[in-house]
Amino acid sequence: MTLNLKAKKDVRGQIKKYLGASGVSQVWLSNRIGMNPSTLSVTLNEKRILQAEEFFLICDALNVSYDYFKHQNDTIFDYDSIDNHMKSLNL
Helix, strand or coil: CCCCCECCCCCHHHHHHHHHHHCCCHHHHHHHHCCCHHHHHHHHCCCCCCEHHHHHHHHHHHCCCCCCCCCCCCCCCCHHHHHHHHHHCCC
């Protein structure tokens, strides 16, 4: 089941910059998270929405905390909405 939540802050550009700075290729990342390389490219080029699930997979693959890409005191996702969604699914 897909958790279909949009990010409150757009972090796609930050992820792309992180990849470039750390020398991690989009192909490696796409393979690591099980996403087609073209889909990841379109997403990071801001032509496709980054889903919460995908964001969490990317952070896990890069071994960074979920808050790594946040802006100052802003959160990236509305975690209350995620919690409520999970409760509605009885998870």
